[in-house]
Amino acid sequence: MKLIRHGLRGAEKPGLIDASGTLRDLSGVVPDIAGTVLGRDSMRRLAALDPAALPALPTDTRLGACVGAVGNVVCIGLNYADHAAEAGLKAPGQPIVFNKHSGAISGPADEVWLAPGSTKLDWEVELGVVIGEPAFRISEAEALDVVAGYCLVNDVSERAYQIEYEGQWTKGKSYPTHCPIGPWLVTPDELGDPQAVDLWLDVNGQRRQTGSTRTMIFGVARIVSYLSQFMALQPGDVIPTGTPPGVGMGQKPPVFLQVGDVITLGGAGLGQQRQTVVPTPGR
Known part of the structure; x- marks a missing residue:
């Protein structure tokens, strides 16, 4: 099952994509893809619904972030040994954890804002994990049971x-529009093995990233x-798992990215995103 959120930014409604690729509205069934x-x-x-019984949406419908009301975006850094090497850093012995502010979340085709004076704007394609059940101090054997699905x-x-700048990474990760999510949330049964997902990213049509979750540390x-040993994960929390x-x-x-650059990225089973870099509006 592929779940979406559609409509104007800030007023998205729930939906799904049926087997033929038709966008369907779920707003008569659930209030949101959240919580x-x-x-x-x-x-x-x-999953038991008949998609054909749901209203169809126009093909040009805007898709928002595929998860709503996200409480936390908890990220994992340097989770690919070859990415750590290109950064000149030692591969970590434990997951490196940092946050992106939830105000950075945007849709898969929304514009990416360049901050005033920014000269080092960068890209990172990642597999995102969406939590579906409360999780606190759970084992690895239990962990995949609390996952609602995956996204780009x-x-x-x-x-x-x-x-x-001094301090932690969060301020370099949290500018508005700097966390495009989607286009859809794919359920675990449809994605298959989360450690066998191919990822890629292009800038202006030139391939920059090619990798696979097989090589995650x-x-x-x-x-x-x-993460559940240190925090009580909640339904709707999003975990980007690192970049190749x-x-x-x-x-x-x-x-680094400049105004006018176009970023396209995708993953097997996860769909594709496309963003254009623009100046921060009104700034």
């Missing part, structure tokens, strides 16, 4: 804010279990 709707029982009810995430990063089950090599700061010489 308790992501729980096991609710997801089973959605572009962990857009302002490297100067992240690395050259810490797999999804380890990540979810590990090929980010802008790892190019020789480094290459």
